[in-house]
Amino acid sequence: MIRAAFLALLSHWLRHPLQLVTLAVGLALATGLWSAVQAINSEARASYKQAEEQLAGLAGARLGPMEGSISLEQFARLRRAGWQVTPVLTGNVNFGDQAFDIMGIDLLGHPLSAALITEQGAPDLTALTPPGLLFAHPDTAARLTLLPDSPPLRAVEDVPRDLLIADLSLAGRLLNQSHQISYMQLLPTQRSGLQPLAELVPELRLDASGDAADTARLTESFHLNLTAFGLLSFAVGLFIVQGGIALSLEQRRAMLRTLRGLGLSLRLIVLLIAAELMAIGILSALLGLAGGYLVAAALLPDVSATLSGLYGAQIERGLELRPSWVLSGLGMALAGVFVAGAQTLYEVSRMPLLAAPASQARGQHVRRSYRLLAIAGVALLMLGAVILLVSEGLLGGFAFLSALMLGAALLLPQLITLLLSLAQRFTRGPFAGWLLADTRAQLPGMSLALMALLLALAANIGVTTMVSSFRLTFTAWLDQRLAAELYVTVRNDHQGAALQDWLAARDIPALPVRRADLRYEGLPLRVYGVVDHATYRDHWPLLDAKSDAWDRMFRHGAAMINEQMARRHGLKPGDDVALQSGWRAEVVGIYSDFGNPDAQAIVALPTLLAQIPGVPNRQFGLRVPEEEILPVSKAIRDAFDLPADAITDQRTIKMRSLAIFERTFVITAALNLLTLGVAGFAMLSSLLTLWAQRLPQLAPVWAMGLTRRQLAATELLRSLLLAAMTALLALPLGLALAWALLAVINVAAFGWKLPMYLFPADWLQLFLLALLAAALSAALPTWRLSRLDPADLLKVFANER
Amino acid sequence: MNARSWLIAACFLLPMPFAAEAQGYAGLGSRAEGFAIPRPNTPLKFPEDHGPHSDFRIEWWYLTANLQSADGTKYGVQWTLFRSALAPGNEDGWQNPQIWMGHVAATSRDRHLFAERIARGGTGQAGVTAQPFAAWIDDWQMQAQSDGIADLKLAAQTSDFHYNLNLKAEGPLVLHGADGYSVKSDLGQASYYYSQPDYQVQGTLSLGDGPVKVSGSAWLDREWSSQPLAADQSGWDWFSLSLDSGDRLMGFVLRGENGNFSSGTWIGADGTVSALAPGAFRAEPLETTLVAGREIPTRWSLVLEERDLSVEVQALNPQSWMGTQFSYWEGPVEVSGSHSGQGYLEMTGYE
Known part of the structure; x- marks a missing residue:
């Protein structure tokens, strides 16, 4: 009996395969996007963790100087007090025209030393004595062209890319710093009873996190972003599933009645349906996981490009099947099925044996619940506003976003109802009156799909606005920052001086790019020294400055700092800042500096040289007229025997920077489009659901003389109407979202604020896209309606349903 | 002390991250250029x-x-600082070619705890000053309380154990060989070598279960050179014994492919020092123990006929294994037989 009943229930799908496909695909889409995001996240995290483990020496707590470097005396003081710390010296070295970060470690005591030998067998003591030994990743080693006088190089897999590692002795020689320590790494085992660090070295700063932890912290916002997208698409997918389940039961009402008439208990029927949902859930989840894997694999290269572009974090591995996201995907799918099916199951469990179609009463019931939804929506929006006022930071920003989106979605049915009532007041004629009333009656079935559409459209508007605003600002900023036409990097200071003479002889203005890496409050600070030239005064992207900022900088040793530094340390023009011990400078301006997580300052070149003698002089920006670019670069290359990549023209740099930028947001765009697709699919499934329920309402209208074709056109019109209304409502929501992304999330995540630009053309495009999606999703039901057998319509009058 | 530390110091370079398989002692010897060589008739100052x-x-x-604690429980303590130079010179900073290595250990009948520290020179993390005398690496130190080395404070602490000892010399320094010039082989290899074999010790020691007041005697060896030992020698057994008669014996056996070589020094209760003729000192293993996966002799029979000495030497704790970068056996021993007493035993090269 149970078996027969179960088969009877299942037979429904045989007769409506499309419905099964909709349901399964909806769930698979939801699961797929969710697990794709989870897969990407877990892959990235695993990659950070691996990097951390591989390079135990790069992670963990460190002691850094508040400014400048750590002295040998401070190091010895700690060691002699029993603290197990190991010194690290970092800096930048040039080999030929290539610059590399170098990390000098004590090969006798640094945890990294073990990794340097396990891969390569046993290096000998020559690494400790001149000429020493450089360790580099094979990829880095391949790029490094050694000069006859450079130290020998050994390729080791475990060294991070773009980094050279050497013993302190060699690093000290290369950096000309044989008495300095950049920071000290705390080793994992410390004995008990040590004197506290705060007493021993109050002048040093303890960073509980090393590079790897920094990466995790920095990239957290990115992963939160992805997770938000994943949840959004999952929610949208659930709307589809809900529609599908509701439809399947709607169509099986007669069958359920028959089954009950045959003596099956309500309880058993509910259990059977639950089992059916479970089976479909598992099936779709597996489908979704497979799809999610493919999506993740396709997106991973872009994600890793984004991460390395934005944060310098490397994901150096392919995608792996991890139990974490496989299980979370399965769990989400099953939970989703039951959340989506709960209402329907509840309805079934309360279904009277003989239920009459009571559409009107249902409508009234629904109206009351819309009001409740709307109240909840308003409450959520208010909560969001409160969160925004009270909390700072990334989590607050995302909480605000969630409240905003969900609140707006909850408001939607009530708003559409209001719009329809308004329209009803201004329409005349029975047909229009019927159309609006009928649209309103359809709203309960459509509202979930419309909410999904609203969210997808708003996300699209918001994210597009953010990316485009970012792009505009970034391009303008590039134009400002890269004012010189040519950028030249020479091999050494000697050659730098020669180039300056050469240029002076030809009356070509040269702007030396000279910088020193310092520390401010224990964090990296790069200080540039610039010469007084109109290029800076005219083009520098100042956000806030004193009126005579440039004069104060060039004449009185003042400094300008980037937005990140200003925000992080609460600095504003007029404040004093200690760039190094014994070097205080007035802040006279704050400039935007995108894509740079660290603090930066510019001062007049003489000021920099007075404070830090011997700053390398190897990079120059040249101002040359457009037509001179090629001849000048060729002349310099010939005169100084420089390789091709030592001279870059501004356009190439801009192109490269923009390419990085585009790749950064390609994943956002991809997820955006997918979400919109899912929302369109949600509409389709809703319309298919409604289709069956609507025959009893359409049959009388048909009987009154409207042709099937007219009815079909009406259906299409109604879909377009609803989509249009939703799209209109999505616009303000999308703009609010964009504002939140630009002014709240960005500031919290990156430390810079972006101006917001509006792109009405994009909105129009999106509006049309929404209409197209509505038309497409209505196409199938409409087509079916226009080809409906009149007998079916007649049957409505014969049967009850 | 002689042979034992030669190998430790030599191998000290090997087991580091830079162990070079092919480099034996000869390899080290080939890099002796630039270093000073011990010369005879150079009085120590x-x-x-x-x-x-x-x-x-x-x-x-x-x-x-x-x-020994008040209740008679016996302990042994080791504190060693090695210096090994990659090149001559001692400037400040990262270009300093000196490498320092510290080993400390504390041993009882049923426990043997040890630790190791390595430091590069030029930073102040490790080093030695002559006047006032201080030797240190991290928070392990040996520091003079007055001129010279007759009055020392010795301290070491690790996560497992720690000790704080006061050492007072009861006798004069002992210069080995010819006024401290100690010849090591027929090939003329030599070292400067002196000892303070007679410290009286008071202090506290904790092997992780609370501090214990201890007292006893200690032996300090000082040696420096530039030349490693012969290539055919695989290891050695080295004894420093303080006999209840007041006499002291230092004796060693170098185990070589071309036969063993033994020698030593007899320090009489009256302070007279006499070098032992090669072969005069004989040591035979009586019993081995499985230590760190290898069979190591932990009970010995020692004979020195010219002093009517025939004793058995038994390890206080047969598991006194120093599992450091270069591992070896080093621990306190008890002496019985014709003479009674105590001392230290070191054994290397047991694979």
């Missing part, structure tokens, strides 16, 4: 010679102590 000799390749400050 104190306090200067308590300090480091940066122009020599290897050097150590090596202290072992036999201790």
Whole structure:
């Protein structure tokens, strides 16, 4: 009996395969996007963790100087007090025209030393004595062209890319710093009873996190972003599933009645349906996981490009099947099925044996619940506003976003109802009156799909606005920052001086790019020294400055700092800042500096040289007229025997920077489009659901003389109407979202604020896209309606349903 | 102390991240250029010679102590600082070619705890000063309380154990060989070598279960040179014994492919020092123990006929294994037979 009943229930799908496909695909889409995001996240995290483990020496707590470097005396003081710390010296070295970060470690005591030998067998003591030994990743080693006088190089897999590692002795020689320590790494085992660090070295700063932890912290916002997208698409997918389940039961009402008439208990029927949902859930989840894997694999290269572009974090591995996201995907799918099916199951469990179609009463019931939804929506929006006022930071920003989106979605049915009532007041004629009333009656079935559409459209508007605003600002900023036409990097200071003479002889203005890496409050600070030239005064992207900022900088040793530094340390023009011990400078301006997580300052070149003698002089920006670019670069290359990549023209740099930028947001765009697709699919499934329920309402209208074709056109019109209304409502929501992304999330995540630009053309495009999606999703039901057998319509009058 | 530390110091370079398989002692010897060589008829000068000799390749400050608590429980303590130079010179900063290595251990009948520290020179993390005398690496130190090295404070702490001892010399320094010039082989290899074999010790020791008041005697060895030993020698067994008669014996056996070589020094209760003729000192293993996966002799029969000495030497704790970068056996021993007493035993090269 149970078996027969179960088969009877299942037979429904045989007769409506499309419905099964909709349901399964909806769930698979939801699961797929969710697990794709989870897969990407877990892959990235695993990659950070691996990097951390591989390079135990790069992670963990460190002691850094508040400014400048750590002295040998401070190091010895700690060691002699029993603290197990190991010194690290970092800096930048040039080999030929290539610059590399170098990390000098004590090969006798640094945890990294073990990794340097396990891969390569046993290096000998020559690494400790001149000429020493450089360790580099094979990829880095391949790029490094050694000069006859450079130290020998050994390729080791475990060294991070773009980094050279050497013993302190060699690093000290290369950096000309044989008495300095950049920071000290705390080793994992410390004995008990040590004197506290705060007493021993109050002048040093303890960073509980090393590079790897920094990466995790920095990239957290990115992963939160992805997770938000994943949840959004999952929610949208659930709307589809809900529609599908509701439809399947709607169509099986007669069958359920028959089954009950045959003596099956309500309880058993509910259990059977639950089992059916479970089976479909598992099936779709597996489908979704497979799809999610493919999506993740396709997106991973872009994600890793984004991460390395934005944060310098490397994901150096392919995608792996991890139990974490496989299980979370399965769990989400099953939970989703039951959340989506709960209402329907509840309805079934309360279904009277003989239920009459009571559409009107249902409508009234629904109206009351819309009001409740709307109240909840308003409450959520208010909560969001409160969160925004009270909390700072990334989590607050995302909480605000969630409240905003969900609140707006909850408001939607009530708003559409209001719009329809308004329209009803201004329409005349029975047909229009019927159309609006009928649209309103359809709203309960459509509202979930419309909410999904609203969210997808708003996300699209918001994210597009953010990316485009970012792009505009970034391009303008590039134009400002890269004012010189040519950028030249020479091999050494000697050659730098020669180039300056050469240029002076030809009356070509040269702007030396000279910088020193310092520390401010224990964090990296790069200080540039610039010469007084109109290029800076005219083009520098100042956000806030004193009126005579440039004069104060060039004449009185003042400094300008980037937005990140200003925000992080609460600095504003007029404040004093200690760039190094014994070097205080007035802040006279704050400039935007995108894509740079660290603090930066510019001062007049003489000021920099007075404070830090011997700053390398190897990079120059040249101002040359457009037509001179090629001849000048060729002349310099010939005169100084420089390789091709030592001279870059501004356009190439801009192109490269923009390419990085585009790749950064390609994943956002991809997820955006997918979400919109899912929302369109949600509409389709809703319309298919409604289709069956609507025959009893359409049959009388048909009987009154409207042709099937007219009815079909009406259906299409109604879909377009609803989509249009939703799209209109999505616009303000999308703009609010964009504002939140630009002014709240960005500031919290990156430390810079972006101006917001509006792109009405994009909105129009999106509006049309929404209409197209509505038309497409209505196409199938409409087509079916226009080809409906009149007998079916007649049957409505014969049967009850 | 002689042979034992030669190998430790030599191998000290090997087991580091830079172990070079092919480099034997000869390999080390080939890099002796630039280092000073011990010369005969160079009188030692104190306090200067308590300090480091940066122009020599290897050097150590090596202290072992036999201790006893009030209830008669026996302990052993080791405190060693090695200096090994990659090149001569001792400037400040990262270009300093000196490498320092510290070993400490505390031993009871059923426990043996040890630790190791490595430091590069030029930072102040480790080093030795002659006047006032101080030797240290991290928070392990041996520090003079007055001129010279007659009055020392010795301290070491690790996560497992710690000790704080006061050492007072009861006798004069002992210069080995010819006024401290100690010839090591027929090929003329030699070292500068002196000892303070007679410290009285008071202090506290904790092996992780609370501090214990201890007292006893200690032996300090000082040696420096630039030349390693012969290539055919695989290891050695080295004894320093304080006999209840007041006499002291240092004796060693170098185990070589071309036959063993033994020698030593007899320090009489009256302070007279006499070098032992090669072969006069004989040591035979009586019993082995499985230690760290290898069979190691932990009970010995020692014979020195010219002093009517025939004793059995038994390890206080047969598991006194120093599992450091270069691992070896080193621990307190008890002496019975024709003479009774105590001392320290070191064994290397047991694979």
